[in-house]
Amino acid sequence: MTDKILTPITQQEELQKFCDSLSKSSFICVDTEFHRETTFWPELCLVQASAPGVEGLIDPMAPDLDLKPFLDLMADTSRVKVFHAARQDMEIFNRLIGTPPAPIFDTQIAAMALGLGDSISYDNLIQRTLRRQIDKSSQFTDWKRRPLSDKQLTYALGDVTHLRDAYLQMREQLESQGRMKWVADEMAQLSDPALYDTNPKNAWQRLKLRKTHKDYLAVFAAVAEWRERQAQALDRPRRRILKDDAIQEIADQKPKTQEHFDRLRAVPKGFIRSRNADGLIETVEAALADPDAYAPPAPKRQHNPQTPAGAPEMLKVLLKAVSDDINVVPRLIANASDIERIARGETSDDIPALTGWRYDVFGKKARSLLTGKLALAFEDGQVRLFEQNA
Structure with missing residues (x-):
């Protein structure tokens, strides 16, 4: 690799030329490095992309760099986007382009149809398919820090150069064995917008309902929506606002005062008086005042026949x-x-x-x-x- 390849793209003209080169291929291999340990929204720190004869790194943190040329490629449904373990990358691009990229090819899913393992890691996949060893010493890099070293950039670029070679080999194997259809549906499901829905009103669907009476359902859904709005507004992880168990306990106990909240086991003492809890008491009161307006439909009871022993x-x-x-x-x-x-x-x-x-x-x-x-x-x-x- 040359020094030029190991220099991330930071200028608009350079990005356009890179995207023009990528656009000549029927597929693009993509990976991202991001930070989200302390945030709700993932902060994109680096984009790696490759296609036959072209590979490079994009610095989305560069001042005034507009990612639109690359995002247009990701939104183009005539071109396959290749990922490994695509879910988190798809979430990032779904937010950036307003829809999940499609069609995609996920090498982790493809590996299942080739007998390479369930949820195989990237380095194991490359070792199994290409007989290459990956230096993982840069795996836990803080990708927000600048400048990034040559070693870190080489590691990052390898995520799409090895991926390109593995994809071509795996695609050929799947096609020769007549198994592309076996994984097509699994991959298509990753492009379902519902997987990346962050509409606060639907936040309760991410959690497990434990009861079916209307007051519980109303408070449960209302508090789940409240937490989602708080997490997004403050850009903090959901668990840093309120844990799932706390939502369950609030829905069950229906606290109406600060003293009631302080007696809950899953809610930290004093939480209700913090900035993070702004509006929570009013949310519970509103849900209890009009359960019909807040409660989702109660799940239907399943009357399943008995499973024969053995x-x-x-x-x-x-x-x-x-x-x-x-x-x-x-x-x-x-x-x-x-x-x-x-x-x-x-x-x-x-x-x-x-x-x-x-x-x-x-x-x-x-x-x-x-x-x-x-x-x-x-x-x-x-x-x-x-x-x-x-």
Whole structure:
């Protein structure tokens, strides 16, 4: 690498030339370095990008640098954006361009379809696919500090140069094995705007409801919304405003005075008199005064049939055998909820394991196992499947 490559882009003309070069490719590999330990909104500190024949670093903290040329590339739906473990990067770009980038290719998800592991780390992925070792000594860099050293910049750029090579190899393997469809839906879900929704009115959906009576629901939703607004306005992490357990306790106990708040176990003593608690008592009072205006719909009670004893365990053995046979991470085929529902005899189309390619490789066998048409046996230390005679 030359010194020029290791110098982050800080000038508008240079950024435009870099983006013009990237735009010639059908895909862009992207990574970000950011800071958010003490903030609600992630503070973007560095952007790394590569495509065939081009690679570079962008300094979003540079004075007067407008990221629009690069953000236009990220918003362009005709170009694939390649990430590793995309969720946090997607959150950043969703805020910057107003929508999650699409289409995307997440190498962590692709690794599941190639039998490389579940939630594989970037350095392990590169070692497994390219047989390269990554120097991780700069992993915990404070990316807000300037200037960044050559070693830090080299480490950062490697996040997209190795990624570019791994993507090309993994894409070829998936296509040759006919497995691109297997991961396409998983990757498309990461471009769902609902994943990155920060509308305070929907904040309660991020938490688990423990009760169903209207007063609880009203206070629960109102306080969750209040916390979201406070966190965003003060740019502080949600947990630094109020912990999830505190929201649950407030909804359950419905405190109306400072003295009542001080008696709560999950709320720090004296919190209600702090700047962070501004408006909290009034929020609780308003929710209790008009529960219908604040309470979300109560969750419907699920009347699930009893799960036959041993059925989930048998299905897990089957899933492991199937996934080993085709060299795929089991969770890509079926998760714990799928297993439980199939074990109860559910056949709904909203069970992913009973649709598409998952049904072909697992769902069909799962039904046959539960109806006695398929048997499991151990032979030479391996699980074997046997079709039962009619």
